[in-house]
Amino acid sequence: MKNAYCLFVILTTLVNTNLAHAKSLLHLTYNEKNGSVTTQNKIDNTPFTVQHTNNPPERVPGVSGNAFRTDGYSTWITGAFNSPNLNAITLETWVALESYPSTEELNLKESSLLHQSSDNEGFNLAINTYGQWWLDININQQNFRVNAPENFPLYHWSHVAFTVNNGLVRLFLNGEIIAEKMTVNGNIQLAQNTKLVIGRALTPQISFNVFEVNAINAAYDETKINDKAKSTYELLGEYNKGKNTPWQVSLAVPTSRFEDDHLRPRYHAMPPANWTNEPHGLVAYQGKYHMFYQRTPNGPYKWMMHWGNMASEDFVNWTHLKDAFYPRVNTDKTLGLGSKGIWSGDVVIDKKGKAHAFYTSVNFDGVYDPGIAWASSSDPLLEEWTQHGGIIDKNTPNTGNITDFRDPYIWQEGKTWHMIIGSAEGNNGGVEYYTSTDINSGKWQRAENSFSSVAFSTMDIGSAIWEMPVFEYLGMHKGEKKYALIVSPIGGEMKKNQAPYVRSVYWTGTWKSNGKGRPGQFTPDYTTPKHLDIIHGHISPSVVRNSNNELVAIGIVDERSNAQFQNDLGWAHTFSLPRILRLLEDGQTIGQVPAPQLNSLRKNTQAYSESNLKVNGEHKLAESGNQLEMTLTLDANTQASEYGFLIATSPNKEEFTKVYYDGKNIVIDKLKSTLTQGLEESAIYKGDYDEEVFGKPEKFQVFIDHSIISVFINDKAVFANRIYPSRTDSTGLYLYSKGAETHFKNVEIHQLKSAN
Structure with missing residues (x-):
């Protein structure tokens, strides 16, 4: 003990002498x-x-x-x-x-x-x-x-x-x-x-x-x-x-960073800052919904992508967690770690409660570039993962004429796991198809048959590759189980800002599989796909079943601005509102409504309402705002050539965005949406509206969240889009009718809280 004390004195003396x-x-x-x-x-x-x-x-x-x-x-x-x-x-x-x-x-x-x-x-x-x-x-x-x-x-x-x-x-x-x-x-x-x-x-x-x-x-x-x-x-x-x-x-990003930003959404899910892209791997795990997503945490640009991770109990309020994956150097033992970036994929839970992530890895060394990599986790927050590396390479033998692929989507049927991967097949898009009977083995077998009974070259709409495929059961119709294949065709003839637009499309159809380790096959109801949204702007939904077994989807609503604009803001892109997808009465169309949990955003105040309004021209509402929900119900038996509403309107009408129905199309007029010059979209955009399936528009449910709007029509059709009013007072709301009087039976407006 005396020796230890002496040693302590000597060390202390030396330290103090050094410090002196x-x-x-x-x-x-x-x-x-x-x-x-x-x-x-x-x-x-x-x-x-x-x-x-x-x-x-x-x-x-x-x-x-x-x-x-x-x-x-x-x-x-x-x-x-x-x-x-x-x-x-x-x-x-x-x-x-x-x-x-x-x-x-x-x-x-x-x-x-x-x-x-x-x-x-x-x-x-x-x-x-x-x-x-x-x-x-x-x-x-x-x-x-x-x-x-x-x-x-x-x-x-x-x-x-x-x-x-x-x-x-x-x-x-x-x-x-x-x-x-x-x-x-x-x-x-x-x-x-x-x-x-x-x-x-x-x-x-x-x-x-x-x-x-x-x-x-x-x-x-x-x-x-x-x-x-x-x-x-x-x-x-x-x-x-x-x-x-x-x-x-x-x-944590300080709240002060964006408190003066009148364009940043407040109740849409998005990262705390910087760049994002498609959500994916939306999955229920241990009482929460986790949504993984493309992320660059260092700035509003795309390089060296990560998998971000956020969790929610209600699809509305989200907690930001550690990134699940980020670029790593490949090793001799583990290849396919994404040395050039981690791209989209999917997460599933096996029957023992273990989570499995399958993602697209891109790499410098040519192996698994691109490829499908696999990781697993039992961490309660899905923050810690064991990365097993690449399991499927684009250049694997017997991949046919595949020139590119990405974005796996996985589901289990019986004891068989099925994986489809968005692909470029010759001169068109398609999906690659693999199966496995043991998800923990990392072994997947390429199916001997095509995933679809119809050739992808016939189903394609001029793209180079299909991204972000989703395959899900929708419901019964006339005794048949109906499924939907949703994809996002890009490249080729598809353009971001001009027709034919990059957007998500889908086919309904039937699915046959014996569930005993053999591949199945999808038979589409039609060859030419339908648009998931009436107007372009929303893309690449990720899906999960809620507690009622309803299919919930969240996609990306990307920017329509420019690089300098995004750099100045310090963030880029936002996710869509959660939507419930269902099969409509015709058995061949997807209907969409906002998730009911969004009602929790309504402030505890009496909703603004007006009723029995007959409008010919424009009628300004007494309520205004840029963070609200507005529901319009009207008599669809109008003789008006156009009817709808104006939002984001400045006091002198220098800025406004107009949305209306012209008897055939749903239209968004963005000619005067902003005074800011040099943005990507400042024109009139139309989307075909199937009145036979959706009914003539008589209900518009509109969500405004600063620079993003979502419009649900008749609880069936929807579109989401971006607007960029330059003025902070561009918050006025109007009803609109042209050519004749339209009877708006009721207008209800709820001011909405910011989500957590």
Whole structure:
């Protein structure tokens, strides 16, 4: 005991002696209030500048007081760090990393946690898009690199440091030496007239002349530099002070980031920030619905996609969870990990309650590029997965004339698992078809027969590939079980902003399978598909059965703006409202209504209502808003040539969007939807309306959520679209009739709350 005490005294004396001679050169605490454009070096009061292009400078709860939050693409800190060349140094900082930095998929560039480097001088604590990280440092006019042996931790407050003393360079993580290198004894050559930069790459990568794609998405706290090499004991002590700090509140996007954004939806599901694309893998698991989705967490651009993960009990209020998958380096043992990105797929639950994710992986090495990869999980939050790697490659023998495929969809029938994959088959789209009798084996057999009894070349509508296939039972009709095949044809003749539009289409039909390990076959009711939405704008629904066994679908309603616009906003794309899909009376058409859980968004106030309104021309309603639900019921026996409504209308009618029925088409007039120039769509768009199936429009249920609208007609037909009013007062609502009087029996408007 006496010897232990003596050792403690000796260590304490050595530490105190070392500290007594150490000189602090930098200390950034980031304790300023949220929105502050500067932070200060507490050692000499030198100001450091928060560089911010789009989003406001942000502070979040940190290890000690506040921390600095970078947005991943447009915020970082720079400041003068002038010091004579040093014989020894310690740099330390706390970092909570949400994601690894992005990069262009075909032009990989590294990033930096922080650096003071120029012309082979100074230091750079670097990290790449796979989480590999290292220190580059110049000593005695020579450059040295020290590599960390493991990837940098995600979703965790980490204490990272490096020291240099007498030529020995050490890299620390959480108080432990993880790598070291003996270099040369000499001066640490700092870069002259060069600023210290925190949160931005040493060599920024600008994509499409707009997006900076390799900055850092993280929170920083307690950044320090001094002129002595701290001991392991000291750095472990620093780590122990903050090791239990929760990361969740630090990495949550502050509400202030978008509070003044009059275009960002408030009750539609979407990521907390940055870029998204198709939702997929919508699945019920342990009492919650999980929705996975395409995500770039670092900015409003597409590169190096992840699988985001959100969960809900009601399809309306969502909790954001850790990303399930992100690009990884393939290994000799596990290929198909998505070194170029993780694309869409599906999640299913086996009878033992284990979740299985099947996703499209794209890779640099040509194997499983693209391919279908598999992972499994029993984690209650579906955050932790075991990745088994690729199981089906596009170039697998016996794939016929398949030139591309992606987006698997899986279901079980009896003991047989079925998988269809959107594919490019020769000059048209189609689906590949596989089966398995053991989902845990990773072994899938390509079916000897085509999934459809009708040739895909006959069913296709001029596309190059079908994406995001869905195959589901719809209901009974005249004693037959009816199914729907839903796909999203793209490429070829399909265009985003002109006909024929990229949009989801479907066929109803019958399905025959013996359920004993043999493939089945779908027989469509018709060759030319039907449009899932009357007007383009919504695409790629993901589906799940709710507690009533109803089929719930959520898709993507993508942007109709431009790259610079999205970069300025700091986000891109939103998901659709949840819809209930059902088979209509004709047995060949899908009907859609809003999920009833959306009623929970109605504010606890009396709904605005008017009744018995006879309109010829335009009638302004007394209620207005851009976050509401409006239901119009009317007498469809009108002689009017057009009837409908106007939304997002400015007081002087400079801006408005008009939606109406012209006797044949549902029309959205976006000629004056916005005063902003250069957006993708500013015209009149029409969609054929099947009055025989849907009935003449007599009910419009309209959801407005800032820049997105959804219009349900007669509880059967629907479309969703994007609008971008430039004015914050473009909130007026009008009824509309042309050519004759239309009797609007009732108007009911509910102002809606923002979802959680």
